Amino acid sequence: MSIVPLIQALNEEEQHKVLKFLQQHNQRGDVKNIQLFNSIRKGKTEKLDEKIYGKPSKNAFYALCSRLQENIIEVVAANSFSGETSEEIRCLKCLLASRIFFEKQLYPLAVKTLQRSENLAKKFELYSILNEVYHTKIQYAQHQNKITLTRLFEEAKHNLEAFQNEFRLNMAYAEIETGLRQNPLQNSKDLIEKTFFKLQIQAEETLTYKSLFQLLSMLSEAAKQQSDYFKILNYASKLFNIVKKKAHFVEKHEYYYLHILSLMANIYFRTKRFEDSLSLLEDLQNKSLDPKNSSFVMEDTVLLTSLNLIYTNQLDAAITNLEQTSLKTPNLNLTLAVCFILQEEPQKAYAIIKEFQHSDHWYEKKIDLLWVIKKNLIHLIVLIELEKVDLVYQHFQSFYKRFGTRLKNAGEERILQFTKLVKAYYDHPEESNSEKLKHQLETSFLSDPEKPADILMLGFYAWIKSKVYQEEVYQVLLKTLDFTSQNKSV
Numbered sequence: 001m002s003i004v005p006l007i008q009a010l011n012e013e014e015q016h017k018v019l020k021f022l023q024q025h026n027q028r029g030d031v032k033n034i035q036l037f038n039s040i041r042k043g044k045t046e047k048l049d050e051k052i053y054g055k056p057s058k059n060a061f062y063a064l065c066s067r068l069q070e071n072i073i074e075v076v077a078a079n080s081f082s083g084e085t086s087e088e089i090r091c092l093k094c095l096l097a098s099r100i101f102f103e104k105q106l107y108p109l110a111v112k113t114l115q116r117s118e119n120l121a122k123k124f125e126l127y128s129i130l131n132e133v134y135h136t137k138i139q140y141a142q143h144q145n146k147i148t149l150t151r152l153f154e155e156a157k158h159n160l161e162a163f164q165n166e167f168r169l170n171m172a173y174a175e176i177e178t179g180l181r182q183n184p185l186q187n188s189k190d191l192i193e194k195t196f197f198k199l200q201i202q203a204e205e206t207l208t209y210k211s212l213f214q215l216l217s218m219l220s221e222a223a224k225q226q227s228d229y230f231k232i233l234n235y236a237s238k239l240f241n242i243v244k245k246k247a248h249f250v251e252k253h254e255y256y257y258l259h260i261l262s263l264m265a266n267i268y269f270r271t272k273r274f275e276d277s278l279s280l281l282e283d284l285q286n287k288s289l290d291p292k293n294s295s296f297v298m299e300d301t302v303l304l305t306s307l308n309l310i311y312t313n314q315l316d317a318a319i320t321n322l323e324q325t326s327l328k329t330p331n332l333n334l335t336l337a338v339c340f341i342l343q344e345e346p347q348k349a350y351a352i353i354k355e356f357q358h359s360d361h362w363y364e365k366k367i368d369l370l371w372v373i374k375k376n377l378i379h380l381i382v383l384i385e386l387e388k389v390d391l392v393y394q395h396f397q398s399f400y401k402r403f404g405t406r407l408k409n410a411g412e413e414r415i416l417q418f419t420k421l422v423k424a425y426y427d428h429p430e431e432s433n434s435e436k437l438k439h440q441l442e443t444s445f446l447s448d449p450e451k452p453a454d455i456l457m458l459g460f461y462a463w464i465k466s467k468v469y470q471e472e473v474y475q476v477l478l479k480t481l482d483f484t485s486q487n488k489s490v
Helices: 003-008 012-025 032-041 048-053 058-083 087-103 107-123 127-139 149-182 188-198 209-226 230-245 254-270 274-287 291-310 315-324 330-342 346-353 360-366 369-385 389-409 413-427 435-444 455-469 473-486
Strands: none
Touching (some): 003 032, 012 032, 087 107, 087 127, 127 149, 149 188, 188 209, 188 230, 254 274, 254 291, 254 455, 291 315, 291 330, 315 330, 330 369, 330 455, 346 369, 360 369, 369 389, 369 413, 413 455, 435 455
């Protein structure tokens, strides 16, 4: 049912407005739509037609879902319209008013009102509205005493180029996204540059906030799929510098700006630029105090802050940060489980793992494949730590069967190497101190100069190394981090 993900995507404020709308528009005694809405938002989605009608009633239930969906769409659209800071609306009002004044031959007022529309549209990069403004200016050019016709044509032409560039950027986004989906292992920066050249897109300085957000999102997704954020760091930083030059647009484009901050904080963390990451997270934290931003900002802030704390020798602070948050999401819970492994408290980690009630298929759809794989690896580590022998071997077999081929196709050789090392260690613990195993360990993660080990994979490496060398896992992680930070080939 499309109604289920729609309701689950609403934040608390939107849910409250939908309920208020339904209560105001319901006929007396008609509460089935409210009953349906409340059931879905509470996660009760099984046999809803029987719960609402007292018996199976697919046709009536389908009609009810359709009506509720239309109600929700109306509320969300109205809320979006009323919640706009409405620069576009103000521009359009001034534009339409000026045209009316021109028709009424109130020329000085018409020119003044049209100029207000132009000034606002320029301030907020509203190229499509500016096209209409210049169309009106040219139409009534004889009344534009403060600008020559030549200059007016030049400004109109320049704006048209900006508008067409923005349109081409949207085309580029679709083409780049499709290219990365078809071949996630290709060089994302090269793909972006080739696409820009093909579509004749001008220099990056012409990018809008939306375009910058889209490009950074694609770069981040490609880096995630390839487990290599170092490859995109320079280009992502270049794009972020453009964002900083557009600081005067932040208020208008706050949604995109906050997501850009989150993306860059993650990129900086994954490339071990912890101070830069934490600096952006501090800005995000301040923005999360605003109720309209908290729902999508808070999780990113808590997660990335905790990860930065883990890798800067502040494990206890990371645990406190994760335990004190009111959010309990799969990402945050899995990170807390990792903290307990690093703290050598596997029983606590196991308690968290058991709280994941849904299937791997469900988590893959809701989050992604790599997250599911990491969850399974963490589960495997916990089972080994707790010496649950039968479950360990079952998990090994299940892991290879479900993910072996997909990992090879995705180029995730380090994950496969890790599982082989763990199996070799677990099958023959008496040989865990052998030179052969130590050599395999040292050459498995840190030896590829073309692809530095992802910082999150270093945790897995540190765990198996701590077993082989019989050292504390967290100290091994910190030493490994120091080594990889100093060694430019990693």
